[in-house]
Amino acid sequence: xxxxxxxxxxxxxxxxxRRTWWQQLRRSxxxxxxxxxxxxxxxxxxxxxxxxxxAFRLSFYRADLLTPEVWVGLSNYQRLLFNDExxxxxxxxxxxxxxxxxxxxxxxxxxxxVLVNTQLRGITVFRTAFFMPVVSSVVAVSLLWQWxxxxxxxxxxxxxxxxxxxxxxxxxxxxxxxxxxLIIMSVWRQAGYNMVLxxxxxxGVPVHLYEAAEIDGANRWQRFxxxxxxxxxxxxxxxxxxxxxxxxxxxxxxxxxxNGGPADATHTVVMFIYNQGFQYFKMGYAAAVAWIxxxxxxxxxxxxxxxQRQWVHYE
Amino acid sequence: xxxxxxxxxxxVTIAVLAAxxxxxxxxxxxxAPTTAxxVKPAATTAxxxAPTTAxxxxxxxxxxxxxxxxxxxxxxxSTQPxxxxxxFWGNExxxxxxxxxxxxxxxxxxxxxxxxxxxxxxSYFDKLRAQxxxxxxxxxxxxxxxPVYAALNQLQPLDDLIARDKFELADYYPGLLEIxxxxxxxxxxxxxxxxxxIFYNKTAFDEAKVPYPTKDWTFQQxxxxxxxxxxxxxxxxxxxxxxxxxxxxxxxxxWANGGELYNDNFKPTKSLINSPEAIEAIDFxxxxxxxxxxxxxxxxxxxxxxxxxxxNGQVAMVQGNxxxxxxxxxxxxxxxxDIVPMPRGKKGPSNNGGGAGYVISNKTKNLEAAWTFFxxxxxxxxxxxxxxxxxxTPARRSIGKSDVFLKQNPPxxxxxxxxxxxxxxxxxxxxxKAAEALNTMNSGWEQVWAGTKDAKTVAxxxxxxxxxxxxxx
Numbered sequence: 174x175x176x177x178x179x180x181x182x183x184x185x186x187x188x189x190x191r192r193t194w195w196q197q198l199r200r201s202x203x204x205x206x207x208x209x210x211x212x213x214x215x216x217x218x219x220x221x222x223x224x225x226x227x228a229f230r231l232s233f234y235r236a237d238l239l240t241p242e243v244w245v246g247l248s249n250y251q252r253l254l255f256n257d258e259x260x261x262x263x264x265x266x267x268x269x270x271x272x273x274x275x276x277x278x279x280x281x282x283x284x285x286x287v288l289v290n291t292q293l294r295g296i297t298v299f300r301t302a303f304f305m306p307v308v309s310s311v312v313a314v315s316l317l318w319q320w321x322x323x324x325x326x327x328x329x330x331x332x333x334x335x336x337x338x339x340x341x342x343x344x345x346x347x348x349x350x351x352x353x354x355l356i357i358m359s360v361w362r363q364a365g366y367n368m369v370l371x372x373x374x375x376x377g378v379p380v381h382l383y384e385a386a387e388i389d390g391a392n393r394w395q396r397f398x399x400x401x402x403x404x405x406x407x408x409x410x411x412x413x414x415x416x417x418x419x420x421x422x423x424x425x426x427x428x429x430x431x432n433g434g435p436a437d438a439t440h441t442v443v444m445f446i447y448n449q450g451f452q453y454f455k456m457g458y459a460a461a462v463a464w465i466x467x468x469x470x471x472x473x474x475x476x477x478x479x480x481q482r483q484w485v486h487y488e
Numbered sequence: 489x490x491x492x493x494x495x496x497x498x499x500v501t502i503a504v505l506a507a508x509x510x511x512x513x514x515x516x517x518x519x520a521p522t523t524a525x526x527v528k529p530a531a532t533t534a535x536x537x538a539p540t541t542a543x544x545x546x547x548x549x550x551x552x553x554x555x556x557x558x559x560x561x562x563x564x565x566s567t568q569p570x571x572x573x574x575x576f577w578g579n580e581x582x583x584x585x586x587x588x589x590x591x592x593x594x595x596x597x598x599x600x601x602x603x604x605x606x607x608x609x610x611s612y613f614d615k616l617r618a619q620x621x622x623x624x625x626x627x628x629x630x631x632x633x634x635p636v637y638a639a640l641n642q643l644q645p646l647d648d649l650i651a652r653d654k655f656e657l658a659d660y661y662p663g664l665l666e667i668x669x670x671x672x673x674x675x676x677x678x679x680x681x682x683x684x685x686i687f688y689n690k691t692a693f694d695e696a697k698v699p700y701p702t703k704d705w706t707f708q709q710x711x712x713x714x715x716x717x718x719x720x721x722x723x724x725x726x727x728x729x730x731x732x733x734x735x736x737x738x739x740x741x742x743w744a745n746g747g748e749l750y751n752d753n754f755k756p757t758k759s760l761i762n763s764p765e766a767i768e769a770i771d772f773x774x775x776x777x778x779x780x781x782x783x784x785x786x787x788x789x790x791x792x793x794x795x796x797x798x799x800n801g802q803v804a805m806v807q808g809n810x811x812x813x814x815x816x817x818x819x820x821x822x823x824x825x826d827i828v829p830m831p832r833g834k835k836g837p838s839n840n841g842g843g844a845g846y847v848i849s850n851k852t853k854n855l856e857a858a859w860t861f862f863x864x865x866x867x868x869x870x871x872x873x874x875x876x877x878x879x880x881t882p883a884r885r886s887i888g889k890s891d892v893f894l895k896q897n898p899p900x901x902x903x904x905x906x907x908x909x910x911x912x913x914x915x916x917x918x919x920x921k922a923a924e925a926l927n928t929m930n931s932g933w934e935q936v937w938a939g940t941k942d943a944k945t946v947a948x949x950x951x952x953x954x955x956x957x958x959x960x961x
Binding site for chain 1: 636640642924934960
């Protein structure tokens with residue numbers, strides 16, 4: 174995309190400087206882009222930006238939205254960062270969930286994509302099947318998994334008993350197993366989505382690269398490692414960024430599968446915000462948590478953006 | 489071409505902007521007077537309204553107190569139809585019943601029209617809070633945790649109206665009335681009590697040749713009985729002894745054993761959870777999980793799951809209140825069942841003293857009409873409706889002792905046990921931070937249920953955590 178200056182030069186009109194910002198905006202691509210973005214931007218400004226700013230203001234108050242607000246300065250943040258044991262726990266839980274589920278969902282999604290990236294007859298049936306969990310309702314999926322995880326009659330424990338395990342875990346009632354259970358379910362749900370993205374990436378890898386490698390005598394594994402993976406890295410980067418943001422905001426499946434329990438083992442940051450704000454009426458406190466979460470996600474994304482040069486290859 | 493397209497785009501944008509501005513121009517004036525002043529000044533207007541309107545109504549005998557300022561405009565206020573919104577949660581049966589109550593009420597009060605606002609329990613309170621934050625409210629609400637919402641300045645104090653109409657309070661269990669008060673003012677009246685009992689499968693007892701439990705059974709006797717009812721198929725348990733409602737209800741065992749949660753149930757300053765009595769009760773419950781006499785927590789943590797386990801014969805006993813009875817009757821189980829009180833601890837029997845009830849919003853524009861409906865709901869007629877349908881253990885003693893309660897379906901069930909159990913009720917602690925403290929304790933005990941920590945360790949941790957919550961601003 175040519176910048177304003179470049180275009181003015183190309184058209185041989187050196188008068189760009191004399192134009193007002195308005196004229197510039199009208200003539201430039203940026204103006205057109207802005208126009209196309211405007212409907213969405215308006216919605217964002219009215220419904221999101223306003224609420225975000227209001228939440229920032231609230232985070233310095235003790236507020237329940239019903240009785241008069243009390244200015245408390247930084248004490249909400251201070252309490253959260255230094256004095257709230259439960260907040261520390263939900264942060265650790267959320268990190269556990271993120272670093273457990275994201276890599277697994279990426280690896281499984283990539284494997285599925287490689288598997289279904291063939292021209293076999295009926296392959297679309299498999300692609301659809303792997304994608305089904307993504308479009309199923311979270312509530313239905315979570316209730317289904319509650320049954321799978323049932324310690325006495327669930328399929329998972331039946332299978333474990335069949336292979337000789339006498340005391341399989343009580344999954345959702347054991348603080349040590351509840352988070353792995355949640356992660357397994359999330360990977361199952363998320364992998365199909367990643368698969369579709371990787372599939373699109375795989376089909377964009379030029380065939381001539383593989384042909385050249387084959388002539389050079391590279392085996393299947395070498396071709397995957399030296400061509401597929403690097404060529405997919407922009408997709409991987411996108412999937413990674415989106416997944417980390419999404420998993421830091423995990424809420425609904427944890428709410429339905431375990432309601433944050435047992436013993437807060439699956440209590441996540443967003444659930445903490447919900448409880449503080451809507452159960453205990455501490456809106457100011459909840460708003461402060463929301464801003465800490467935002468800062469955290471922002472920093473993580475920034476970090477990934479900065480270091481993508483090390484491993485992401487754009488053509 | 490391109491220029492034309494841009495021109496069209498600008499036109500669209502201007503149209504959108506105009507529409508948005510138009511909407512905003514219309515919205516703020518409408519929103520500002522209702523939301524902004526209603527949220528904050530409500531604190532000052534509402535309490536002022538009550539004392540002034542009530543006497544005014546008395547003096548002029550105009551039944552609609554809030555019409556007082558507009559008296560000149562609407563002299564025929566009393567015959568003008570009034571519309572009230574009544575909010576509640578509940579299952580299908582309860583909603584159908586509420587509609588019947590409305591029909592009966594409107595037959596007697598044709599000028600008061602009742603609209604309903606139904607919301608499932610899970611989202612009921614969120615919805616109310618959103619409405620309140622927006623400056624509106626249903627006129628009459630079904631509610632629990634009254635002191636919490638009274639502290640948030642959403643409820644109408646009723647003492648003046650109760651005194652004016654000589655509404656009889658002596659019929660209520662005193663402990664239940666207590667939790668509908670805040671700073672010694674009455675903000676509502678209880679409909680029922682959450683009295684818990686144990687339902688037991690008589691057929692399973694007969695099969696296992698275990699004698700039926702008695703009214704005065706102890707923790708130990710409960711444990712022994714339940715253990716004998718456990719059925720196994722190899723390593724796999726096919727029937728547990730009992731399904732207890734553990735969340736929140738562990739309190740009953742603590743109270744029965746002589747323990748307390750706080751130094752005061754309504755204005756606590758100190759947690760008493762780290763006492764030998766409380767630890768013993770929790771340890772007793774933990775041992776039921778440990779020895780696999782009751783199923784793991786995730787199988788029994790909702791009422792629906794417990795009902796299903798009992799009806800499927802996967803547990804021989806189940807804890808529940810009167811509201812679970814209609815479901816057991818409807819399912820027409822292949823076995824016979826009866827009820828027995830909760831087991832006794834060192835101190836004796838105990839139970840929840842607290843249930844849901846009705847309140848009036850301090851934002852209502854039709855206080856007199858709302859009060860009329862409120863009186864109907866809480867009066868003998870309203871209470872009879874709910875009682876004869878098997879949903880509640882009534883909060884009024886006279887209804888409990890009447891045939892409506894005692895002779896209800898099924899006739900061979902000893903319904904009077906619910907009343908005896910209610911007499912042993914311990915007030916459920918109610919204060920603004922009660923939910924946070926209770927959730928903290930629920931989570932803590934879950935470590936005992938799962939066997940990852942012992943009761944003594946957790947009690948010490950909880951004492952500190954709860955004290956922190958109580959001391960926090």
